[in-house]
Amino acid sequence: MTAMIADNLPVLVIIVPLFIGIVLPVFARRLRLVEGMVVLAEALGLVGAGFLAYMVVTRKGADWIYQVGGWPAPWGIELTANSLAVFFLAVVMVVSLPIALFTIGNLRQEVGGNMRTARFYTLFLLLVGSLAGMALTNDLFNTYVLVEVATLSCCGLVSSHGTPRAAEAAFNYLILATLASSLVVSGIGFIYVITGHLNMGFASQGLEQIWQAKPHAVWIAISFVLVGFGLKSAIFPLHIWLPDAHSSAPSPASAVLSGLAVKGYMICLLKFLYVVFGPDLMKEFSVDRILVLAGMTAIICGSVMALPQNNLKRRLAFSTVAQVGYIYLGFGLMDINGLAGALFYLASHAAIKSALFLSAGAMISATGKKKISELAGIGRKMPLTASVFTAASLGLIGIPLFSGFIGKWYLIAGSLDSGDFLPTIIIIAGSVLCAAYLFPVIRVAWFESPQQAEQVNAEQQAEQPDSAAQEGSRGIALQDEEMHSGQQVQQTAVYQNVQENTPPGNQVKDPGTAQKLALILLTAVIFILGIMPGPFIALAKRAAAELLMLR
Amino acid sequence: MRDFILKRIAAVILPFVCVYGFYVIFHGHISPGGSFAGGIIVGLSYIAFSTIYGIEKGRAKIPDKVLTWTESFGTLWYGLMGLVGIFKGVPFLANKLAGVDLGLPGALFSGGIIFYIGLGVGIRVASTMITIFFTLMEDQS
C-alpha cells in the first residue's frame, strides 16, 4: 500500500485536492465536515509534497518522470518531478494550508450561505490542485488545461462576494484572462505546428533543430506565450485587472490569488521559456532583456501606484504588481544566483503576501473599515494580527532576518554577476518605495491614537435597529468602498454580523483560534525562510542550475 | 408557454433526443461524438423540456440535490476509474496495462475503462449543463 502510494505520488498530489474539492458541494449542509475535508486535503497535499521533495532531493541525477496511463513520452502525458516542480509544489502546499485554516468558521458570513461556502472551497481546492499540476506537468497542452482550470477558479473566487463591484472585477478579469488563454493556446499551437510535439522535452529538441529555418514562427510563438502568461501573472503594463480583482475578493481568496495563483502562471512561463525554448533561444530573441526591462518597470511603477491608495487591500494589490516585477527581473537575469533568487523570492512573497492579506482581512472584518486611515490604534486591540502584519511588512521590505531579505540579496548578487548595475539600483529603490507604502500602515496601526476610531464605533452602536439583523447578509454584500452614508443601516448590520461571534463590550479583537494558528504558521514560514534559508536556497539553486544547463 | 403544438411535438421528440444522447455517450469510444457531445444532448433535451413546459415543471423532475450528486460523483467516478490502474500496480489511468480486457475493436463493450470513464463524464456534462441553465434562469428572475 505504501509503495503503491509512493510510486504514484506525483499524480496523487494533483488529483487528491481536485477530487476532494469536487465532492464538497454534496456535503454543503454539514459545513464542519466540508471544512474538515478541505483541511484534510491540504494536509495530505502538504505531506505528499514534502515526501516528494524528499525523494527528489535524495535522488541524485535524473528527474523522476511519471507516465500517466503508462504511455511513453511522445504520445502520453508526462509528469516530471524535478527540483523546480517540488520547490513550487512545496510553496503551494505550505502557503495554502494556513489559508484554508484561516477560512474555518468565518467564511460563511463573508460569502453567505452553506452552498456558496462549499462551492468556494471547491474552487479553492481546484485552484490548489491545478497549481500543483502546473508545477509537475511536462506537457504543453496539459499546462493550458491546468491554466484554464486555475483561471476559472480564480474568477469564481473573485466573484464569490456577490457584490456588483466584485462581479465587475471578475468579468474584467475573465475577459483579459481568456484573451491571455487564447494567446497561450495559439502559442502552443505554433509550437505544435513547428515541432509536431506537445511534450516539453521533445518540443524543445524540435525547436533546437528547426528554429534557424523558421525564426518567424518561433518568434510568434515566444511572443504569444510571453504576452499570454504576462497578462495572467500581471506584469506591469498588463496588470490592469489585478488591483480590482484582488481587492474586491474575500480576504482568503485575495491571499490565495495574490500569493499563489499569480506565481503559478509565472512558473508556467518559466517552464515555457527555459525548458521549451531554452536559454540559447531566449538570448537569441533577447527575451531576457525584455524580462529584465519589464521587471524593472513593474517594480518602480507598481510601488509608485501603491503609494496613494487609501484602501488597504488595494494598496496590497498594487504592491503585488511591484513584487511580480522582482520575480520577472530574476527570470531575465539568466544567472544561477539571479534565478535562484527569483525562485526564493517567489516562495517568500507567496508567504508574505498571504500573511498580509489575511491579517488585513482580519482587521477589516473585525472593524468593518477598509481605509488605512480608519484603522488607527488597531495594534492595541488586535495585537497578534497587527504583529503579523508588521512582521510580513518588514519581510516584504527586505529587512534582514525576514525571508524577503534573502531573496533580494540573491537577486542583487545575480544582477551584479551579470555586470549590469541598473537592476541593483532598481531593487534597492523598490525596497525604499515598499517601505514608503507599508510603514504608514504600521504607524497608523500602532502609534496613532484610537480615539477617532472608537468615536465612530460608538456612533454605530448607538443606532442598531433590529430589522438590520435580518439584512445581515445583504449588508455584507454592500460592504464596499462606495457605500454612501444613506446606507448606514446596512453598515450597522455588517457591524452587528461581525459581533455575533465576539463577546459584547470587547468588539474589536483578534480572530478565533484557527485564524490565529493560520497567521502564526505563515509568520513562522517567513521567519524560517529568513533565518535558515540554507536547504531552500540550495533547492532553488539546484532548480536554477537544471533550468539553465538543461541542454 | 401555452403553445399546444409545440408541447405535443416536444412530448414526442424529447424522449428520443434524450435516448439519442445516451446512445452517443455509450458509443463514444467507437464512433464520432463522445461523452461530452452526448452529455450536452441529454442536457439539452432536459433544457428544452424546461423551456417549453415551464421552469417549475422542469425543476420538479430533477431536484437540486440529485443534480449536485450527479455532478460531483460523475467526476469522482472518473477518478475512481483512474485509481484502478494504481491498485493494479501500474500508473494512474492505465488501461490495458492494468489488465482490463480491451475486447474486440468496434464492439460496444470494448476499450477497457474508456467506456466507463465516458459514462461518468457524460453524466457530469449533462448535469452541469442543466445546472448552468437553472443558475442563469434563477439569476434572471
Added chain:
Amino acid sequence: MKALLEKLIINYPYFFAVVLFAIGVLTVLTRSNLFKKLLGINIMGSAGFILFIASGNIRGGVEPILHTSDHEAVYVNPLPSALMLTGIVVSVSVTAFALSLIIRLYKEYGTTDAQRIARMRNEVKKIDSNDRR
C-alpha cells in the same frame, strides 16, 4: 506574388485563423458592451481552435477509425481535434460564467454597457465623498 498567393490558398485555414483572431481582439478591446466583449472572446478562441485543428489535417486523409477493408489509408491526425474538444469545453464554461456575471451586473445597473456601468459606479462614489464632507 503568385507563389505567395498559392501559399495563401493552400494554407487558407491559417489565414482564417489570423483574421478571426484579429476580429476577436478588436471586438474585445474596442466594444464597451459586455455581450460583445464575450462574443469577441469566443471568436478569438475559435481562431486558436482552427489553428490547432488545421495543423492536424492531411490532404486526402480519412477519419482515424479502424477500417477493416483498406489498411493503406492515410489517417488525419486525431490529436488536435481531441485537444480542441477540451478547449471547447473550457470556452463553454467561460461563456456560462461570463453570462451569469453579465446578468448580475444587468440586474444591479440596468445596462450591459461597461462604460455606463463605470460611470454609474463613479457617481455613487462622488455622492459618497460629498456626504462624508
